[in-house]
Amino acid sequence: SQQGEEDPQALSIQEGENATMNCSYKTSINNLQWYRQNSGRGLVHLILIRSNEREKHSGRLRVTLDTSKKSSSLLITASRAADTASYFCATDGGSNYKLTFGKGTLLTVNP
């Protein structure tokens, strides 16, 4: 079953702008992770935020987590054409380390 749901499904911006993607989930989690996938390729782990954390940064990425609203956001600042990809949130909510993925946001950064 799908746990995370990303919003929007697709986002198109100009190079240099910021991109914000949101993720909502249904059940309690141990952590929430964001991944990037270039077309047809393997997913690449971007950042992990634990359930007791509210905000985390990594380079141009900023992730927030609101467990009371069961939601997270991924902000990519000063976007580049190379950031064009699909972005997925994934939740780890059980004892078997299973990640449940959303359907992703397709980000297009126009040069």
Added chain:
Amino acid sequence: EAQVTQNPRYLITVTGKKLTVTCSQNMNHEYMSWYRQDPGLGLRQIYYSMNVEVTDKGDVPEGYKVSRKEKRNFPLILESPSPNQTSLYFCASSLVGKTHGYTFGSGTRLTVV
């Protein structure tokens, strides 16, 4: 280089012909998992393994088998492939623990005709 290696990258086969997709990781990860990715359905877990000789079903295990005889290898076996198993398959591995992300392979695009 730390990586998860899947083979083959592309495969076209006929209904009913047994096939194996191999997955190998060089990071000494305990946890390995198979996912399939389909348009509109996202990524769904097929099987996972917490360690050698320990495997369990994910969300969509029907029609698939796995084995974990060595820590580094986790092959996915389709005993009698059917067209509804046409998909993009990913192997992933991770250290066991609550603060580790997955490392994914590059994917295997399988077409069953």
